[in-house]
Amino acid sequence: MSDVILSVKNLSVEFATEDGVVHAVDNVSYEVKRGQTLAIVGESGSGKSVSSLAVMGLVRSNNATVTGEVHFGGQELVGLDPEEVRKLRGLKMAMIFQDPLSALHPFYTIGEQLIEAVQVHEKVSDGDARARVKTMLDRVGIASAEQRMDEYPHQLSGGMRQRVMIAMALINSPELLIADEPTTALDVTVQAQILELLRDLQKEFGTAIVLITHDLGVVADMADDVMVMYGGQAVEQAPVRELFYQPQMPYTWGLLASIPQMHTSSLKLDPIPGTPPSLINLPVGCVFAPRCTHKDLVAGGLCLTTRPDLGAVSDTHASRCHLNEAQRIEIRRSRNIGKVD
Amino acid sequence: MSAPILRVKDLQKHFPVTSGNLFKKQVGEVRAVDGLTFDVYPGETLGLVGESGCGKSTAGRSMLRLLEPTGGSVEFDGQDLLAMGKRQLVSMRREMQMIFQDPYSSLNPRHTIGSIIGAPFDVQGVKPEGGTMKAVQSLMERVGLNPEHYNRYPNEFSGGQRQRIGIARAIALKPKLIVCDEPVSALDVSIQAQVLNLLDDIQKEFGIAYIFVAHDLSVVRHISDRVAVMYLGKIMELTTRDQLYSAPLHPYTHALLSAVPIADPDRERARERIILNGDLPSPSNPPSGCVFSTRCWKATDRCSSEIPVLREISAGHQIACHFPEDRSSATASSTVSGTDFTAN
Numbered sequence: 127m128s129d130v131i132l133s134v135k136n137l138s139v140e141f142a143t144e145d146g147v148v149h150a151v152d153n154v155s156y157e158v159k160r161g162q163t164l165a166i167v168g169e170s171g172s173g174k175s176v177s178s179l180a181v182m183g184l185v186r187s188n189n190a191t192v193t194g195e196v197h198f199g200g201q202e203l204v205g206l207d208p209e210e211v212r213k214l215r216g217l218k219m220a221m222i223f224q225d226p227l228s229a230l231h232p233f234y235t236i237g238e239q240l241i242e243a244v245q246v247h248e249k250v251s252d253g254d255a256r257a258r259v260k261t262m263l264d265r266v267g268i269a270s271a272e273q274r275m276d277e278y279p280h281q282l283s284g285g286m287r288q289r290v291m292i293a294m295a296l297i298n299s300p301e302l303l304i305a306d307e308p309t310t311a312l313d314v315t316v317q318a319q320i321l322e323l324l325r326d327l328q329k330e331f332g333t334a335i336v337l338i339t340h341d342l343g344v345v346a347d348m349a350d351d352v353m354v355m356y357g358g359q360a361v362e363q364a365p366v367r368e369l370f371y372q373p374q375m376p377y378t379w380g381l382l383a384s385i386p387q388m389h390t391s392s393l394k395l396d397p398i399p400g401t402p403p404s405l406i407n408l409p410v411g412c413v414f415a416p417r418c419t420h421k422d423l424v425a426g427g428l429c430l431t432t433r434p435d436l437g438a439v440s441d442t443h444a445s446r447c448h449l450n451e452a453q454r455i456e457i458r459r460s461r462n463i464g465k466v467d
Numbered sequence: 468m469s470a471p472i473l474r475v476k477d478l479q480k481h482f483p484v485t486s487g488n489l490f491k492k493q494v495g496e497v498r499a500v501d502g503l504t505f506d507v508y509p510g511e512t513l514g515l516v517g518e519s520g521c522g523k524s525t526a527g528r529s530m531l532r533l534l535e536p537t538g539g540s541v542e543f544d545g546q547d548l549l550a551m552g553k554r555q556l557v558s559m560r561r562e563m564q565m566i567f568q569d570p571y572s573s574l575n576p577r578h579t580i581g582s583i584i585g586a587p588f589d590v591q592g593v594k595p596e597g598g599t600m601k602a603v604q605s606l607m608e609r610v611g612l613n614p615e616h617y618n619r620y621p622n623e624f625s626g627g628q629r630q631r632i633g634i635a636r637a638i639a640l641k642p643k644l645i646v647c648d649e650p651v652s653a654l655d656v657s658i659q660a661q662v663l664n665l666l667d668d669i670q671k672e673f674g675i676a677y678i679f680v681a682h683d684l685s686v687v688r689h690i691s692d693r694v695a696v697m698y699l700g701k702i703m704e705l706t707t708r709d710q711l712y713s714a715p716l717h718p719y720t721h722a723l724l725s726a727v728p729i730a731d732p733d734r735e736r737a738r739e740r741i742i743l744n745g746d747l748p749s750p751s752n753p754p755s756g757c758v759f760s761t762r763c764w765k766a767t768d769r770c771s772s773e774i775p776v777l778r779e780i781s782a783g784h785q786i787a788c789h790f791p792e793d794r795s796s797a798t799a800s801s802t803v804s805g806t807d808f809t810a811n
Contacts, residue, residue: 169655283746313518314684315743318726322742340656343685343728346735366732384660386689388729391709394667395689397660401625 131301131334132158132181137194137204139173139180141187146406150176152358153194158302158351161328163335165349165366167342167381171402173358174338178304181336182221183211199301217247220295224307226287230279236263236290237275243294258297266293266323285316292323299331306338321347342385346370354378357403357413360436364443371465374445374454377414379463396461412446420457424448470545471506472643472676473530478503478539480522480529484751497751499525501700502539504777509643512670512677514691514708516684518723520747522700524568527646527680531563532556544643561591564637568649570629574621580607580632581617587639606635610665627658631665638669646678651686663690684727688712693783696720699750699758702777706784716780716791719759757789765790 139151151173158164168174179185180192183203196203199218203211215221223229231239240259244250250258256275263271266289279287288308295303305324309317321344328335337348345352345366352369354362354377362375373379380398400417403409411430415421421429434446449457459466480500485491499522507513515523528534530541532548541548543563551559564587567573574583585603588595595602604614610631621629630650637645647666651659663686670677681687687694688708695705696719704717715721722741729735743762748754754761760770769789777787 169657285746313682313747314726315518315723316746317728318740318742321728322740341728342656342730343735346730346732347728370730370732380657382730384656385730386660386663386685387731388685388688388712388724388727389731389734391688391712395660395664397664398657399661401627401658402655 129159130157131160131199132336133195133197134177134181135195135197137177137180137196138192139176139185140191142189142191143406148405149358149408150405151180152408154353154355154360155194156351156353156360156363158334158336160301160334161332162350163328163337163348164351164353165337165339165345166353166355167339167345168355169340169402171405172355173405174355175306177355178221178306178336178338182215182219182304183208184221213247216243216295216300217298218300219302219304220298220300221304221306222288222291222295222308224310226284226291226311227279229291230287232279235276235278236282240275240290240294240297243297247298259293262293262297263290266290266296266327267319268293284312285319288312288316288320289323292320292327296327296331296333300333302334302336304336304338307340308337309344310339310341317344324348342370342381343388354381357408358405359413359446360444361414361447362443362445363436364439364445368440368443372439372443373458373464374439374443375414375447376418376420376449376457378445379458379461380417382463383461412448420449420453423453423457469509472509472544473507473678474540474542475506475530476504476540476542478526478529478541479537480525480534481537495751498700498753499750500529500536501753503695503697503702505695505702505705507644507676507678509676510670510674511692512679512690514687514694515678515680515697516682516687516694516723517697518682518747520699520750521697522750523680523682523697524648526697527565527648527678530678531560531565531646533565558591561587561593561640562642563644563646564640564642566630566633566637566645566647566650569653570626570633571621571653573633574629576621579618579620580612580624583621583632584635584639587636591640593640602639603635606639609638609669610635611661625658626654627661630654630662634662634665634669638673638675641673642675644676644678646680648680649682650679652681652683659686666690684724696723699748699753701758702785702787703759704784704786704788705777706786710784714794716784716786716794717788718763718765718790718792721792722762757787 135155137151137154141148141150154177166174181196185192192204241255244255244258260271268274268289309320339345349366352364352366353360356377362378383396398417403413409416411432412434415429428448434448436444436446438444458464478500479502481496481498483493484495486494503526517523529536581603584606585599588599604617607614612631651662679690691708693707694711696703698719704720715724722743725739725741745762748761756771756773757775760766775787775789777785780786
């Protein structure tokens with residue numbers, strides 16, 4: 127068995143709309159290893175959610191085009207019969223969403239929904255399925271699980287609903303879990319509980335996790351590898367420590383400099399000027415160039431005319447930027463970003 | 468220090484819980500805000516922080532009488548707000564403004580930006596020098612909007628720009644106090660930083676005091692001079708920013724701070740974690756004694772029977788707890804050993 131459970135190559139997703147073609151995801155490639163966590167970071171409209179929905183085979187509207195390759199456990203998912211993908215979903219790969227209230231069905235009890243998740247993939251008697259559900263609910267920390275199974279989603283708190291979602295996602299021990307902003311709707315003390323739970327379950331089941339988030343604190347906490355997305359593209363990919371301590375791309379610098387830090391009372395934030403690009407009308411050159419404060423350092427206005435490739439910085443680290451290495455070190459030193467020796 | 472601009476004493480806001488369709492009768496009450504006492508000084512930022520349902524937004528609104536408080540007193544600039552008649556209150560609003568969380572629902576979609584930002588002048592009958600339009604355009608310029616967009620509608624602006632419009636409207640009459648209710652939580656990080664910097668600059672320029680209501684502890688740390696931590700309608704701890712973040716004394720503050728992930732992998736993975744059990748209790752049926760006692764790992768019988776009052780434990784440091792954390796050994800994490808600590 128290979129170590130890589132999910133391998134995405136040149137994935138693109140486009141939506142044809144009345145206003146033009148939306149390039150939601152543009153040529154994104156990444157790999158996720160068994161038992162590891164890849165965090166996909168980006169702001170709203172960066173394509174981070176759509177790219178994961180495409181992996182799960184959930185981008186199915188008539189106006190959408192998905193191209194590229196998605197190898198999952200040795201199987202190619204792009205172009206596969208939707209019925210076949212459906213059999214994998216919930217069994218081999220599962221997903222949890224930001225808002226557990228709208229992801230759970232309001233008319234069915236927690237128990238009914240979880241039992242269905244078992245029985246849809248496996249011929250199990252009602253009694254056995256119920257026992258399995260109870261074990262799983264206990265495992266995710268739901269007190270008096272037996273009683274909770276007969277309750278409806280609205281009777282649970284936000285944190286409990288997210289635990290139910292996690293139980294449902296993991297009940298068939300999938301090899302891959304995609305978690306789309308799983309803690310964004312939760313309070314910090316509850317977020318801490320849920321992240322702890324995900325970490326424990328990952329250790330126990332060896333699940334690979336793709337964690338989609340905008341919170342760099344959560345990334346620092348959970349990720350092994352990180353992919354930063356902007357304007358539908360992967361602009362930087364690196365192991366987590368390299369991304370935080372040797373970031374190479376001006377957008378990543380901007381993100382790191384924009385967040386107020388929890389461990390110091392910094393004086394001034396260093397925000398990214400401007401607003402994100404429209405995915406219909408992407409800039410010709412670097413997608414980040416219109417907001418980049420360093421583009422004048424590159425000769426000939428290259429940033430505005432030519433899109434930089436996702437170039438290798440090291441074996442494990444890639445970034446999209448025309449600046450040369452000396453310039454990047456100089457800028458990071460002057461803006462005090464990451465660690466510069 | 469100068470006299471406080473706002474003095475809040477024992478502020479309460481209770482919402483009735485009713486049952487029955489035709490003959491409604493009150494069957495209980497939600498004590499959303501239950502006895503807040505604090506002062507705000509001119510030009511400072513007081514952060515009001517807590518989890519959802521702790522009453523921080525209700526508190527912000529009750530202070531300005533956007534919600535009618537159930538009890539207590541609010542003194543603004545030496546005048547009793549709660550005793551004021553409607554007309555007097557309206558003219559008082561010139562001095563105190565509000566910025567809302569949702570920049571989509573807080574701007575009327577049928578009004579142009581010019582009329583939204585100019586509304587405070589009309590309402591208060593103020594004739595700015597050079598005319599309203601000129602004043603509005605200079606405000607737009609001040610908050611980083613293009614003055615030529617005077618005649619555009621809110622839907623033509625992004626979330627960050629809309630929040631700038633809300634800020635321009637709030638500072639139009641040069642108020643002494645602005646209550647900012649989660650002003651950046653709907654924004655992406657890069658835009659959030661722009662708006663935080665703008666709020667900072669404006670405060671320095673006009674000397675406005677802010678009450679900054681937020682759930683994001685790192686944002687509150689960044690912007691506040693002093694911070695009040697709320698839990699279930701009460702203040703648990705109130706002190707200067709640096710003291711609160713480096714040496715919290717209330718167990719809840721301690722747990723809350725330890726729950727926030729740090730955007731630095733080495734620090735993040737080495738930090739102390741206190742994982743609280745369970746969820747926030749319902750404010751309609753709060754625990755007896757200390758409201759935090761049901762989730763506190765230090766709670767004793769005394770905590771569930773006797774309500775701890777907010778008392779000054781050292782100069783400028785108030786706390787409502789029978790058993791404050793021991794900081795005598797000076798290190799921030801001395802009281803809880805081990806990294807994965809689960810409170811029971």
